[in-house]
Amino acid sequence: MSESRPRVQLTRGVPPVESFPIAQLAECAAAVLHEYGDVVLQYAPVRGFAPLRALLAREAGVDDDRVIVGQGSLQLQDFCARYLLGTGSVVYVEEPSYDRALTIIRRAGGQLVGFPLEEDGPDIDAVEARLESGERPKYFYVIPDFQNPSGAVLSLEKRQRLATLARAYEFWIVEDVPYRRLRYRGEEYPTLFELAPDRVIQMSSYSKLVSPGMRVGYVIAPASLAGPLAKMAEDTYIGPSYLNQAIIYEYIRRGWLEPNIARLCELYEPRLGATLSALEQHLADLATWQRPDGGFFVGVTLRFEVSADELLERARAANLILTDGRGFFPGCDVENFVRIPFCALTPEEINEGVVRLAEVLRGLVQAV
């Protein structure tokens, strides 16, 4: 039966093609090549296209020097990890967390310590206990808004506690906020950067707000770290592509970013709604999940133990392609987690995906 149904892809968190403002970006590309062609086609200072940095610095209330715009934010994280970590350096993370970030930390020699995600963010009592026992992490990697992969939002109280702990125990917080602006309902909390600008390295990008293919991400770093991170970037790629950064700047300058974000929220909200409804309807007895007000993901935790290999295999047989949930856990040892990225699918496709997931899970439960 499985082969006949169309494939449903619940893998990476990519925006749908229909979300890209292609014509506007083409206009911006032409404009910047005409206006700044000599600048964007040349080698250029490594911290990035100055007008875009100035705009981000103004928004954050920091000196321009503290803003580094690079080729996607993941690589800027790689610079942080390579600069801050040595073999065995402890890094705190939410559990689950963004699989690519975990890989980067491991590759730099970091030793991951995970803190289970609750509905309102990681277990801060557990964090405090480890700090009190004497452990000193180099940093805590957190995605406070619509976390990848769970969808969780860090509560105001936990934000405040985390900021206080970072100051008291002198560790950095690497705050990754690519989904923050994609809030479909409800009120936002202050960022960790706003609460503790002296201890927070904030990362974000335009991948989810304009286009991932542009590869424009940025970091706002404490003054003591911006210089070493810029040096790390220069020693790695000399300078970033100013063309891409200038296109993004032009897009913002023309006033197109805010309407685009509004358009994306309108596009994605029904997809989130469809995900939550389908889960409620088909998975209530099989799993629990977060109920985010935005972002790209709903993380689903099964109420029973499974073999991830078997789950992936059975899903594939039903033409349902899942990401291996183990990758989101520091120890790669949790098998009963499924991430549902809902933005790139229509409500109908989402419903079909959840129906098929429920069918696969019921098969697994019966097999136990």
Place this chain on the structure above:
Amino acid sequence: MSESRPRVQLTRGVPPVESFPIAQLAECAAAVLHEYGDVVLQYAPVRGFAPLRALLAREAGVDDDRVIVGQGSLQLQDFCARYLLGTGSVVYVEEPSYDRALTIIRRAGGQLVGFPLEEDGPDIDAVEARLESGERPKYFYVIPDFQNPSGAVLSLEKRQRLATLARAYEFWIVEDVPYRRLRYRGEEYPTLFELAPDRVIQMSSYSKLVSPGMRVGYVIAPASLAGPLAKMAEDTYIGPSYLNQAIIYEYIRRGWLEPNIARLCELYEPRLGATLSALEQHLADLATWQRPDGGFFVGVTLRFEVSADELLERARAANLILTDGRGFFPGCDVENFVRIPFCALTPEEINEGVVRLAEVLRGLVQAV
């Protein structure tokens, strides 16, 4: 006296702004966004824009899988170093060599062993002697055509010997050829890749042929290395900017690359000529230098010992900005080397720079 003269900048090897085909690149940008907008604005496979990879693979006579197009070639070198080297791994280099490449090798834990450059490339007898003594380098980093910083070209005989040694002693050759197509006269030799495709990792980029700001560089790797390098790239930046790569592809597809290279050769040849004439006229008694038939640089070795700090300082007082020559040497211990990058200066500026350099050097000789 010094303050009144205009600044002459003999620092990094950047192309002149007038070399950039701005209008053509703007046309290509518009075309690719219209034609491939959905592809170039999305996350995409890490090895790069498929049509450009196919074109490069066809030229090199290899499978497409062996071509990785990244964001400038330096970063691809970083992936090679991080993948191939551990703490203490031996890497052979020409002495002098490209300062940024040396930094990348050191940062990855590599231990640099330099082989003095002769007129026809590094001293291969010395290489052979070290190999015979039992040393096993992971790779030899070579810039065989119009070497940075010296301008040297590796002779055919030395290319053949190096290829034979790489096979016999099983080390890789990282062959960096960004200047190869910028030959203003004379005949080119085969690349090391052509001589030993099984042992050579070849790097190049469009930075010197179209625009450095595009950040489009590539590696052609042996089949056993292409996979791990691609994984390293994916774990670092997910995927490269396809927009830039598609623009370069479109530029080539329209038949604009070859005429552009011809135009660059016409622009740069008189600049090389002016450099060699000015050196002959003003520095013959003070220094020796390579007489390249192309590229971006002429490396000048002073006939006397100086303090590099004093040289840089006195040059600066004469409003002549030099790069610290020590950076091109593995031990940073050679003080009497000056790199002259000639492409971004007019013949008049070059002459003025060399006149001023001679004046500074005469002052230093007298001070001794």
